[in-house]
Amino acid sequence: MTVAPPDTSTKYDLDFAKWVYENIEGGDKLALCMQCGVCSGSCPIGVQMDYGPRKLFMMIRAGMKEEVMTSSTQWNCTSCYRCVVRCPRSVPVTYILQDLAAKSAELGYAQKTNENVNFARSFWWSAKTFGRTDERLVTALYYFSFGLKEGYQRGLANLKIALNFVKRGRMHIGLPHRIKGRRQLKAILAKAEEIAKREGLH
Amino acid sequence: MTLDGPKAGPKSQTILVVGGGIAGITAALEAAETGHEVVLLEQGPSLGGRVTRLARYFPKLCHPTCGLEINYQRIKKNPRLKVMTMCEPTAVAGRKGAFTVTIRRHPRYVNDKCTACGECAKATAIRVPNPYNYGLDKVSAAYLPHEHAMPMRYVIDPAAMRAGEGAKLKAACAYGAVDPDEKETTFELSVGAIIWATGWRPYDPNKLDVYSYGHSADIINNVEMERLAAHDGPTQGKILRPSNGEPAKRVALIQCAGSRDNNHLPYCSRICCLGSLKHAAYVREQYADAEVHIYYIDIRAHDKLEAFYNKVRSDPQVRFIKSKPAHIRVGDDGRPVLFGERTIDRQIYAEPYDLVVLATGMEPSAVEGYRPAVSLAADDYGFLVANEQDGDDGIFSAGVASGPLDVSMSVQSATAAALKAVQAVRSGM
Ligand SMILES: Cc1cc2nc3c(=O)[nH]c(=O)nc-3n(C[C@H](O)[C@H](O)[C@H](O)COP(=O)(O)OP(=O)(O)OC[C@H]3O[C@@H](n4cnc5c(N)ncnc54)[C@H](O)[C@@H]3O)c2cc1C
Ligand code: SF4
Ligand code: SF4
Secondary structure, three states: OOOOOOOOOOOOOOOHHHHHHHHOOOHHHHHHOOOOOHHHHHOOOHHHOOOHHHHHHHHHHHOOHHHHHOOOHHHHOOOOOHHHHHOOOOOOHHHHHHHHHHHHHHOOOHHHOOHHHHHHHHHHHHHHHHOOOOHHHHHHHHHHOOOHHHHHHHHHHOHHHHHHHHHOOOOOOOOOOOOOOHHHHHHHHHHHHHHHHHOOOO | OOOOOOOOOOOOOOEEEEOOEHHHHHHHHHHHOOOOOEEEEOOOOOOEHHHHHOOOEOOOOEOHHHHHHHHHHHHHHOOOEEEEOOEEEEEEEEEOOEEEEEEEEOOOOEOOOOOOOOHHHHHOOOEEEOHHHOOOOEEEOEEOOOOOOOOOOOEEOHHHHHOOOHHHHHHHOOOOOEOOOOOOEEEEEEEOEEEEOOOEEEOOHHHOHHHOHHHOOOEEEHHHHHHHOOOOOOOOOOOEOOOOOOEOOEEEEEEEEOOOOOOOOOOOOOOHHHHHHHHHHHHHHHOOOOEEEEEEOOOOOOHHHHHHHHHHHOOOOEEEEEOOOOEEEEOOOOOEEEEEEEOOOOEEEEEEOOEEEEEEOEEEHHHOOOOOOOOOEEOOOOOEEOOOOOOOOOEEEOHHHOOOOOHHHHHHHHHHHHHHHHHHHHHOO
16 A cells, blocks of 8 residues: 655644634544544445545644635535444534534635535525525525526526426425514524624634 | 441451453462462353353464363362352352352252263253354253363253253263252352452444344354354354355454444453454465455554564455444345445445454453442443452452453453452451
8 A cells, every 4th residue: 555645735724623622513522533434434425525524533633724624524414413323432523514514604615615505505595584495596596606607507407307396286386485473583593693692602 | 348238257268269261260270379278150061261262362373272271280189279160159248358158059950970971962852052152053952061171061951951851861871960950059158358250241243233243144253253263163163154154265354343432332352453363364274365354443452462463464365454344234145245434545445245253342241240249349341440448358350350351461460369369368367
């Protein structure tokens, strides 16, 4: 086996691991990881992640901030919790990935590389506006988040599927579904935001 | 201070050793050879414990029987050492220098007139799972524990008596050794010190549900691998696939199967890396074209045993794969398939094998078995350690009962326990 020589172009942020331990939910447990590979091996979509949790955790320790914050790993995690159940060191892998995703979006890293960020944003816009997700609006918002031209192309490519959905009553036409207590929802979300700020969760 | 009740027995300088494995045998002999009276209790029908079921010992790959044989000679020569098989303690009362131990003796249905002629075994058609081979094959319900058993005496499984075979078995024995009417008995012993050497059991592989132990005969654990490699095992020492009897030429050994895992045994069992290195050697000795893959987190070949690791490592047909497999499934062709991530190069794999061996760890017997409630403290994992406050109250632990040890370390700890017990009974007078 040959091991690649160290890549000297990589920038290492030696405070990054500490930042993760202190600021990411479950991050304090990361020091327990023994690099066994069970999480990445158990992940049903592990092959669709650039690094997978195990390697991502090693990169955190190494201080590879840029690569970690722009990784697809945290965005492709489906929260199935298989890794959490199996991790021999009780590392809360899923929680760490979820919060890494949130923080990488918040700090402006994720947008550069991750389509899933755009989807999450569209989804959340619909959920907080109507109290429901409207497939058409979520999809449209998501497609056009890549720009006018690409949004148009993506829409066209999927038009047939959409029409079939409509035909079978799987997608409704007309105004978006919405909940009655939208004002209360808004108040709840505002309160949550306030608590999060107070507790230093942002 | 009292144990399990206030009753103190009469003063005694006798030392009781509980558990007749390599640690218990050593402790009993060392104490007896200093001139003390010693009673050695063993719950099973013969001495030796788990090591009698190992095919060979690492690192020299020598046979456990020769070391045991020397000890058996020492036992036979020593009039101060009394061995009681089929016996287990059920209560301990009193204090250092004056313990009363209640002992239950299970019926063996064969007395000391037995010459090991084997006629009783022929007299019954009832067969039971062979405990010596971890149930991988069956034996007659009247059986000799194994060919080097000490004492060299048959034992009859209660199943035969329940089936009404007693009279037939009795008639078959020309020496009057079969006693179908033997009952369970209870008696008390007065002793001055106790050494607890109750050893271990393999961690139950059925609890590792992701490794599909119960779903394929070709997924076995490491103690079963020892039996497959032993000349008196179920395959006469040939390493064959249990499913179809074909040679196992592509073998995976999985380290830390249940050990170093918060969901199972949180500690390192310390001997299973070396056990698997030994298993790689067993396979490679038998088949020139075999491939052995060792899946590991990190190899822990402690102190002097590193040399054995380097020796196995130098075999190009033994591959070390740094990965804890995520799960095992039974493939379409019936072979077990390992899934996981190789952590050196992040390759996700699905690898089929003829035979998969789970290197299950050692769990202390005392976890579910009886142990004196006071005095010896159990650590977080159930190993018995000296109580901080009462380090010298006449009860000591030895061998794997005290921690995950190999044979030489078990013998060392047993010798130390014997010395402490001798000091305890002397100071008590
Ligand atoms: C797969 C595998 C391979 C191994 N290979 C090696 C090797 O090659 N070399 C090496 O050095 N080590 C090896 N070991 C470790 C070795 O098996 C142990 O070090 C050894 O068995 C310890 O002996 P012991 O006397 O402490 O315990 P045991 O062998 O478990 O003996 C304990 C005895 O106590 C009896 N007992 C238990 N409870 C009671 C009770 N309540 N009353 C009365 N009696 C009781 C039991 O019946 C048993 O006879 C291996 C371990 C494994 C798992
Ligand atoms: S399963 Fe747990 S210990 Fe193993 S690599 Fe993943 S996080 Fe680390
Ligand atoms: S000895 Fe090896 S296989 Fe056994 S628990 Fe320790 S590291 Fe794992």
